Amino acid sequence: MYRVKEVSELTGISVRMLHHYDKIGLLRPTAISESGYRLYNDNDLKLIQQILIYRELDFSLKEIKEILSNENLDLKETLRTQKQLIIDKRNRLNKIVETIENTIKDMEGEFNMNKKGLFEGFDIEKHNKLYEEEVENKYGKSDAYKESKGKTSKYSKEDWNNIIGEIDDLYKNLAELMDREVSDEEVQSLVHQWRMLISKNFYQCSIEIFKGLADMYIYDERFTKNIDKYGEGFTNFLSEAMNYYCNKN
The missing domain is CATH 1.10.490.50 (Antibiotic binding domain of TipA-like multidrug resistance regulators)
Structure with missing residues (x-):
């Protein structure tokens, strides 16, 4: 079993945030010691990994809580899905890195970049439209x-x-x-x-x-x-x- 400070050191999540996860029901400690310390086990660490992955994919804490509270959750299948989503995100970021490199080359006269090429990988209109629709809804x-x-x-x-x-x-x-x-x-x-x-x-x-x-x-x-x-x-x-x-x- 791990105390909250040990979990914080292992995962990089602050003690304050772990307390908040407990408060909102996202990650409850497995047990409370006689001294009142929150105690976590290895399964809790796997759940924290899930939380961090979903955060990396821009899921809200509320959405993550709904996903992880699903009794039919298949962790192995979930990891496969997350892997593909991370790969998709990596590919988009790689495209943005390539765009930055080409922009630098264009500024140095080594590459003739068209105007549309300045924005390869960003999908600005798509993401803005989705955000605006959600806010208005x-x-x-x-x-x-x-x-x-x-x-x-x-x-x-x-x-x-x-x-x-x-x-x-x-x-x-x-x-x-x-x-x-x-x-x-x-x-x-x-x-x-x-x-x-x-x-x-x-x-x-x-x-x-x-x-x-x-x-x-x-x-x-x-x-x-x-x-x-x-x-x-x-x-x-x-x-x-x-x-x-x-x-x-």
Whole structure:
């Protein structure tokens, strides 16, 4: 059996994130010791491997939980499917690497690259269309979505740069406080600023909406990957801080 710290060292997943997996029912420890330590076995390690593979394939934690909770799950067949998906992703990334190399050669005069060749491997339109359809299907009927779309459609490139800069600064400031409790006064002050920033630039962010965002950051892998660029486990910290804020207001 392995304690949570040992699992963290083996897998590279932070202790905070393993606690979160337990909290949302994605990965429960096999047992709890008399001293209250979470204990994991070898089967749990295989499940963690599955979680990491699905995360690499851009599945959300919610989707991974649904897949792994299937009683008829055939692990060997699942691994075969994952292998093919990873190969497909690798092939696409290899194509992007080739595109980058050809672009460098074109800049150095060694290769005459046509304009379409600049974007080989990206499938930008396909991925954007899928993302936009999903967002609209989930949120298109809400007043917040309509308000946000109305506001943001009028923003210039300079407006966007300013907004992104504000968000970046706020996230960096919060990331520096990750060693504190989410109830910390300074942490909560920055969380309040985050809610106000959303209200100012996108839509009126009620407590209910803010709480929904906190959950979405965790369950939607696209948000998790971007937010965790500010520090491993930052998404979980931010979500917990936002939930604490909502429960207190």
